[in-house]
Amino acid sequence: MTSRRVRRLEYLALSIVVTALIGIFTLTPIYWLVVMSLQPFTVSGIIFPFQYYPLHPTLNNYFTIIGGSYAFLIPLRNSIIVSSSVMALALTIAPLSAYAIARLRFKYKVQSLFLLMIGGMVPAIVTIAPTYVLLRAVGLVPSLLAMIIPNVFYSQPLCVFLLTTYFCALPFELEDAAKMDGYTPLQTFWRVILPISTPGLFSAGIFSFLGSYGEFMLASVVTEGYMNVATVPIGVLRFSQSVGLQWTRVSAAIMLSLIPVIVIVLVFQKWVIRGLSAGSVKY
Amino acid sequence: MENESKIALLLILPSLIGVAIFYYYPVAQTVIFSLFRMKDTQDWLASPFVGLGNYVTVLTDPHFLYAVFFTLYFMGVSIFLEFWIGLGMALAAFWVPSKMRGIVLVFIVLPWAVPPIMEGLIWKLLLNGNVGLISQGLVTLGLFKSPPLFLESPPLAQLTVMAADAWKMSSIMAILLLAGLATIDKEILDAAKVDGARTWYRFWKITLPMISPMIMVALLFRMMDALRLFDLIYAMTGGGPGTVTYTLSLWAYTYYVDYVEYGYGSAYAMVVFLAVLLISFLYVTRLSKHLRFKGEIK
Amino acid sequence: MLEMVEVRTENLTKKFGNVSAVDDVSFTFKDKELTVLVGPSGCGKTTLLRLISGLELPLSGSIYFGDKLVNDVPPWRRGISMVFQSYALYPNMTVFDNLAFPLKAKKTPREEIKSKVQEVAKLLDISSFLTRKPRELSGGQMQRVAVGRAIIREPDVFLMDEPLSNLDAKLRVYMRTELKRLQKELGVTTIYVTHDQAEAMTMSDTLVVMNEGHILQSGSPEELYRRPRNVFVGGFIGSPSMNFIDCRYDSENGILLSEPFKCNAPEKVIKALKTGTSEENFILGVRPDDITLDSSNSQNCEPVTVYMTEPLGYAVLVTVRAGSSLIKFIAPPSTRLDIEEKCWIKFNEEAIHVFDAKTRELII
Numbered sequence: 055m056t057s058r059r060v061r062r063l064e065y066l067a068l069s070i071v072v073t074a075l076i077g078i079f080t081l082t083p084i085y086w087l088v089v090m091s092l093q094p095f096t097v098s099g100i101i102f103p104f105q106y107y108p109l110h111p112t113l114n115n116y117f118t119i120i121g122g123s124y125a126f127l128i129p130l131r132n133s134i135i136v137s138s139s140v141m142a143l144a145l146t147i148a149p150l151s152a153y154a155i156a157r158l159r160f161k162y163k164v165q166s167l168f169l170l171m172i173g174g175m176v177p178a179i180v181t182i183a184p185t186y187v188l189l190r191a192v193g194l195v196p197s198l199l200a201m202i203i204p205n206v207f208y209s210q211p212l213c214v215f216l217l218t219t220y221f222c223a224l225p226f227e228l229e230d231a232a233k234m235d236g237y238t239p240l241q242t243f244w245r246v247i248l249p250i251s252t253p254g255l256f257s258a259g260i261f262s263f264l265g266s267y268g269e270f271m272l273a274s275v276v277t278e279g280y281m282n283v284a285t286v287p288i289g290v291l292r293f294s295q296s297v298g299l300q301w302t303r304v305s306a307a308i309m310l311s312l313i314p315v316i317v318i319v320l321v322f323q324k325w326v327i328r329g330l331s332a333g334s335v336k337y
Numbered sequence: 338m339e340n341e342s343k344i345a346l347l348l349i350l351p352s353l354i355g356v357a358i359f360y361y362y363p364v365a366q367t368v369i370f371s372l373f374r375m376k377d378t379q380d381w382l383a384s385p386f387v388g389l390g391n392y393v394t395v396l397t398d399p400h401f402l403y404a405v406f407f408t409l410y411f412m413g414v415s416i417f418l419e420f421w422i423g424l425g426m427a428l429a430a431f432w433v434p435s436k437m438r439g440i441v442l443v444f445i446v447l448p449w450a451v452p453p454i455m456e457g458l459i460w461k462l463l464l465n466g467n468v469g470l471i472s473q474g475l476v477t478l479g480l481f482k483s484p485p486l487f488l489e490s491p492p493l494a495q496l497t498v499m500a501a502d503a504w505k506m507s508s509i510m511a512i513l514l515l516a517g518l519a520t521i522d523k524e525i526l527d528a529a530k531v532d533g534a535r536t537w538y539r540f541w542k543i544t545l546p547m548i549s550p551m552i553m554v555a556l557l558f559r560m561m562d563a564l565r566l567f568d569l570i571y572a573m574t575g576g577g578p579g580t581v582t583y584t585l586s587l588w589a590y591t592y593y594v595d596y597v598e599y600g601y602g603s604a605y606a607m608v609v610f611l612a613v614l615l616i617s618f619l620y621v622t623r624l625s626k627h628l629r630f631k632g633e634i635k
Numbered sequence: 636m637l638e639m640v641e642v643r644t645e646n647l648t649k650k651f652g653n654v655s656a657v658d659d660v661s662f663t664f665k666d667k668e669l670t671v672l673v674g675p676s677g678c679g680k681t682t683l684l685r686l687i688s689g690l691e692l693p694l695s696g697s698i699y700f701g702d703k704l705v706n707d708v709p710p711w712r713r714g715i716s717m718v719f720q721s722y723a724l725y726p727n728m729t730v731f732d733n734l735a736f737p738l739k740a741k742k743t744p745r746e747e748i749k750s751k752v753q754e755v756a757k758l759l760d761i762s763s764f765l766t767r768k769p770r771e772l773s774g775g776q777m778q779r780v781a782v783g784r785a786i787i788r789e790p791d792v793f794l795m796d797e798p799l800s801n802l803d804a805k806l807r808v809y810m811r812t813e814l815k816r817l818q819k820e821l822g823v824t825t826i827y828v829t830h831d832q833a834e835a836m837t838m839s840d841t842l843v844v845m846n847e848g849h850i851l852q853s854g855s856p857e858e859l860y861r862r863p864r865n866v867f868v869g870g871f872i873g874s875p876s877m878n879f880i881d882c883r884y885d886s887e888n889g890i891l892l893s894e895p896f897k898c899n900a901p902e903k904v905i906k907a908l909k910t911g912t913s914e915e916n917f918i919l920g921v922r923p924d925d926i927t928l929d930s931s932n933s934q935n936c937e938p939v940t941v942y943m944t945e946p947l948g949y950a951v952l953v954t955v956r957a958g959s960s961l962i963k964f965i966a967p968p969s970t971r972l973d974i975e976e977k978c979w980i981k982f983n984e985e986a987i988h989v990f991d992a993k994t995r996e997l998i999i
Contacts, residue, residue, distance in 0.1 A: 061707075069433040073441050076426055080444045080508065083459045084451075086470040090462060104473045147351045154348040158341050166349050173360035175613050177565040179586040180606040183593055184366035185359060187379050207355035214352060239344055268452025270568045271590070287454040291572060294458055301468050308455050319450040323442060527690050528723035530710040533740035533788065542736075546727045 084312070090305035091115050098299065115306035119293075126307055128282060129289025133267055134314055136198055136285055140205040140266040141259050144213055147206070148258060149251070152217030153243050157229065167218060174211030178271040186275045196280035204272055209262035216261070220254030221247065256325035260318060267315055286311040364610070370603035377597050384600065391604035401605075404585050411499055411584075412563040416556065418503040423510025427518055428540075430511070445515075448508040457572025460501040464488060488574055491581040498582050502569055506562075510555055517551030518544070557620050561613050585609045640701045640714075640791040640824050641666040642687060647696035649682055656682040658848035659696070664841075669818045669825045671839035673832055674871070679848040680828045681796055687826060688794050689713050700791060711740070713792075716785035720797040722777045724769040730756075730780050731765040737788040755783045758817075775806050782814070786821065793818070793825040799834065811838055832872055836860070844868050862988075866995040869920045869988060875952060878926070878962045880919045881992070884908050890935075891919070896958035898936030901982065907989040907998040918995065920988035923952070926964035929981035938977040944970070955980065 092111035093101055095118070119126040154160070155167050185204055186195070194200040224247065232242040248255075270287040277284045284292070290311055294304045371391050373384040395401050430441045451459070463471045464487040472484035487497045521544060529539045567586040570576060576583040576591075583591075586609055592602030642664040649657040657679045664670045672680040685691040687698060689710035698705050705713055716737070724733050734752045743751075756762040759779045769777055778798060785793060798814070799807045815838050818825050829835055835842055836856045843853040844867070852864040856872075863869035869877045882891045884900055891900045908917065929936075939955040939962070946952075951966045955978070964980065972978065989998045 066434070069437055072429050073433060073437050073444070076429060076441055077444045079422070079426075079504075080448050082470065083456075083463055083504070084447065086463055087459055089470075090468065100467045102467075104468075104477075106470075147355070150348040151352040154345040158345040158348075160342040160345040166353070170349075170352055170356055173356045175561065175610075175617060176360050176364055177586060177606065177609050177613060179565070179567065179589045180367050180603075180610050181360065181363035183370060183379075183599060183603060183606075184363040187366075188358075188362070203355075204359045207352075207359040210352045210356050239341060264450065264452070268454060268568070270452070270454045270571070275594070287452055287568075290458065291454055301462055301465065304458065305462065308458055311455060312451060315450040315452070316447065319446055320443060323446045522721075522723070524719050524721055524723040525725060527710075528717065528719060528725075528784075529736070529740075530690060531688055531713075531715055531717040531794070532737040532784065533711045534736070535709075535711055535740075538740060543725060 087305050087309050087312075090301055091309045093302045095300070095302050115302045116310065119303055119307050119310070124293065124303075126289065126293070126310060129284045129286045130310055130314075132198060132201075132283060133286040133289075133311070136201045136205070137263045137267040137314075139198075139202045140209065141263040143202070143206045144209045144262040145255060145259050148210055148213035149217050149243075149248065149255065151210075151214050152221055153247065155214070156218050156221035157243075157247075158239060167214070170214045171211045173207075174215075178269075182271050182275050185272065189276060195276055196283045198283055200276045201266070201269075201273060201283070201285060205262075205266035205269060208269070209258075209265050212261050212265075213258040216258045217251070217254050220251065224250070253325045256322050260322050260325075263318055264315060367603045367606055370599050371607050373600045375598065375600040379599055381599075387600070391601050392608070394601070395604045395608055400580060400583065400588060401585070401608075403580070404583050404588060407495065407582065408564060408566070408584055410495065411502075411566065412560060414496070415499040415502045415506065415563065416559050418500070419506040419510050419559070420552075420556070422503065422507035424514055426507065426511040427514035430515060431518055442515075445508050445511045448505045449512065451505060453505070453568035454572045456501065456505050457569045460497075460504075461488065461573050464497060489578055491578055494574055494578055494582055498570060498573055501573060502566075506559065510559075513551060513555040513558075514548060517548035521547050553620075553624055557617065560616055560620075564609060564612050564616065585612075642792055642824060642826065643699040644683075644687070645697045645699070647683070647686060647698065648694045649679075649686055649691060650694050655848045657686060657693070660848070660850055661696075662843070662850055662853065664824060664826055666824050667822050668840040669815065669827060669838060670841045670843060671827045671829060671835040672843050672845055673829055673835035674845035676830060677847075678845040680830075680845050682848075683845070684794050684796055684826060684828050687792075688715055688717055714790050715792045715794055716788050716790040717794040717796065718778075718781045718785045718798040720800050722769075722781040722798075722801075724777055724780055724784075726769050729766050729768055730761065730772070733769070733780055734765075734783050734787055737784060741788070751787055755787045758786075759783045774802055775810070778802060778810065782817070786817070786823075790823065793823050793827075795825065795827045797829050798827075800829070800831070807834070814838070833874060836872065842872075844871060862997065863920070864997050866918060866920065866990050869990070869997075873922060875923045875963050875965075877920050877922050877988075878960070878964075879990075880921075880957065880960045880962065882917055882919045884915050884917065886915075893919075893958035893960060896937050896939065896960075898982075899934045901934075901984040901987060903984055903987060904989055916992040917998070918990040918992055920990055921962075921982050922986065923964045925983040925986040926962065927981050927983075928953075928964075928966055928970065929979045932979040932981075934981050936979055936981075938979055941972045941974055941976045941978065943974065944972055 089106075089108055092108040092113070092115070093105070094110055094112050095114060118124065151166075151170060155163055181204075189195050189200045189204075194203070228246050228250075229242050232246045237245065267285075268287060269285070270291075273285045273288045277288055281289070281292075290304070290307050293307050297303060370381055372386060372388055373381045374387045374391070375381060375384045378384060426441075426445050430438055430445065433441055448456075463469045466472050466484040466486070469484070472487065475481045476484055486493060488494050525547075526539060526543060529543050534542065565586055566584045567590065570582055570584055570587055571590075574582045576587050585605060589602045589605035589609065592598045592605060596602075643662070645661050647657055647660045648655060660679075660683060672683060674680050682691065686693050689705070689708065693706070700713065725736065728736070731752055734755060735748045738748045738751060752765070753762065756765055759782060761776065761779050761783060764772065764776065769780070772780065778801075781798065785795075795814075799810050802810060811834055827838060839856055841853060842856045842859050844851045844859065846867055852859055852868045859868060859872050863872060863877075866879060870879065880893050882893045884891050884904065885897075889900050889905075890897050891904060904917075904919070908915070932938075937957075939957045942954040942956050942961060944951055944953050946968070948968070950968055951970045951972075952963060953966050953970065953972060954961055954963050956962075957980075962980070966972075990996060991998055
């Protein structure tokens with residue numbers, strides 16, 4: 055074998071090792087979740103002797119939590135509704151602002167961007183008390199809207215930022231051409247810019263979906279006691295607190311909750327990197 | 338032009354109004370709350386005014402001081418870990434042959450999908466004495482006789498929480514750094530190769546400096562997140578054992594929800610906010626000359 | 636570092652997917668010469684250059700620097716320098732640091748770095764902006780820094796990938812001369828890639844024309860101009876480009892035909908068709924400067940119709956229709972012709988080329 059072939063084989067072998075290591079690092083927790091969720095239920099919560107993979111895998115845990123008294127599909131359904139709505143609404147509002155800041159000419163451009171982004175620095179803990187009072191005052195508590203509306207705006211700082219930098223990186227010529235064809239700025243936005251903004255929109259979309267899916271603080275305050283509008287973070291946490299040691303069932307619950315987000319992330323992951331690097335910070 | 342201004346205003350209005358209602362109004366309201374003593378009530382108008390009294394109490398509260406210590410401790414350890422692991426993963430993603438790159442990216446991106454609350458529960462499971470993979474694994478490997486008390490012994494609990502955070506955040510770091518690495522013009526690295534730079538030298542002198550703006554941004558975000566840390570702790574330890582893993586946000590939450598002390602809780606919350614503002618301000622003013630946004634229209 | 640270094644490739648092949656970018660190329664780039672690789676986009680010239688640099692690895696074949704096989708030697712150990720089309724200057728470093736980088740990579744002592752950088756800066760007239768960063772420089776300035784960075788290492792081989800393509804026309808012409816002079820002064824084996832045939836003609840000691848991964852012809856610029864080996868080379872080199880006319884030889888009447896154009900068959904054509912091919916059809920190649928207006932119609936041709944005239948200042952470029960082909964030729968600056976006017980032309984019989992209609996290769 056020539057030294058070149060040897061080196062290539064070494065490189066391949068090392069790459070496999072590195073990939074495996076990264077896989078182990080990132081996937082072990084999820085692996086364990088799957089394993090535990092497939093283990094047969096024990097009242098004490100102890101599995102003895104310890105198994106590294108399920109010797110008698112079963113889907114019972116899933117059936118139990120979906121059915122009857124636990125009704126875990128409800129929080130799951132709620133979360134999917136909330137996060138999808140948040141994503142849809144956020145992606146309706148944010149691109150408008152982003153486009154205005156990136157492309158239109160008006161006086162307080164920088165200030166507007168600043169105002170919109172500064173909100174992102176506000177910790178959740180600061181917002182929950184007044185928000186709860188406000189939502190209760192307008193009668194939105196308890197309801198899914200109480201989760202949807204605030205989250206739409208919680209995601210604005212990040213979404214507007216991402217989309218603004220993305221739009222800024224698009225070539226000017228497109229809009230000039232549209233202007234010469236007689237389109238108004240709004241039409242240009244709708245027909246020319248949006249269709250080519252998929253990476254930016256997708257990554258903003260994922261962020262708003264993930265952010266609202268995992269949002270806990272507001273959910274805890276707003277849905278406390280009203281389990282029919284609880285979202286998944288609350289559902290899972292309260293469930294785990296109430297059944298304590300029944301890890302097989304808790305794992306199943308967590309696993310079920312993770313499926314939507316894992317699917318979304320897997321499907322859209324390549325857009326994220328593209329969307330992030332389209333308008334990145336440079337020297 | 339004037340027309341464009343009007344259109345622009347119209348376009349921005351939805352976001353702006355929403356952000357005003359759900360970010361700025363709450364801040365203002367919380368500030369107000371923090372100036373009153375509000376036990377068991379949400380009506381500040383009916384509560385006694387204490388001015389900065391709540392703040393004074395907070396800042397001298399030993400719980401507060403310990404939480405600050407813990408947060409700084411947390412920042413140091415967690416960010417250090419996640420930076421190096423994240424950098425390693427990002428570089429690995431570029432280094433492996435293109436067919437494997439897809440798989441590596443999937444691996445890197447998955448932890449990001451896990452909400453912090455679930456993450457806390459998952460780690461609690463992993464470290465559980467009876468059914469936790471890590472606990473039992475360590476025993477099987479012979480490193481320990483019985484599963485270590487990860488979440489029960491104070492010093493260990495703190496480090497455990499930091500490690501758990503580092504797990505997810507390494508992925509975030511890796512994603513941010515990947516975005517940064519992707520902007521490096523390949524031809525520049527080619528130029529470095531023909532200029533005589535070996536692999537390590539290229540990395541230190543070319544790659545690293547070119548992604549340093551992104552690194553700065555990533556570090557800033559992480560620091561702000563560490564200050565606001567809540568979900569993970571709540572799920573994993575609830576602040577325990579005792580109060581050693583309490584963060585500032587958790588204290589604020591406790592005062593709001595458990596003690597229904599809106600005034601005091603708000604003061605705590607505001608302290609968190611001010612800390613975040615302070616750090617960002619210092620960061621941006623000191624480093625702004627090294628940063629420049631591409632294509633920003635002023 | 637100035638030993639005898641010729642670059643030699645043997646059966647070099649590189650594929651991207653199923654396409655052979657470089658197909659079994661064997662060539663020797665002579666020591667101390669400026670060899671230009673020229674060809675249309677996608678012909679493989681840049682790939683060949685990158686293979687020689689080590690930035691790409693070949694599928695098969697070998698590369699030698701002098702006697703040394705360098706296939707497994709990484710770019711940073713081949714003793715080469717490269718100037719890129721986009722200059723590829725390090726954006727976060729000053730011009731000084733950009734120039735110093737190759738020396739720092741070699742761990743040259745600081746004093747020596749300083750003096751060398753200043754020397755090179757003076758040579759290329761960039762001393763006044765050593766403290767600036769690349770983004771503050773103009774295209775021409777960046778280009779000179781890129782060249783400076785390449786020569787400061789005193790390499791065995793210079794590689795240049797279309798270094799002038801991003802400059803404006805005037806600067807490009809100026810830099811051609813400067814680069815050629817520099818190369819002569821330094822006496823370093825240089826391989827230069829361009830798609831601009833004028834640049835290739837003026838700069839090269841040896842000119843190599845490539846297409847579709849193959850070397851079609853190599854030699855001095857004059858050689859390639861006077862005796863192109865095939866239609867492609869003939870048409871690629873020289874501007875305005877060579878005229879190609881599909882013709883048929885009528886042996887009975889001794890004329891060549893390109894319906895409805897006809898004219899007396901030159902000796903050369905008769906000789907070529909006897910010895911080179913048995914076919915009647917062939918391709919006639921003749922350069923615009925080898926055709927003239929002929930009011931006396933000495934070659935007994937059918938008149939041609941004027942299609943367009945373009946004044947060049949020092950001459951007039953006339954395009955005429957002859958049969959189904961358009962022919963361009965150079966006429967004196969005082970020529971006045973109207974569109975659709977008829978006239979006669981004459982070919983310089985010494986300078987015409989006969990190409991085989993099928994293989995498109997030169998017969999004579």
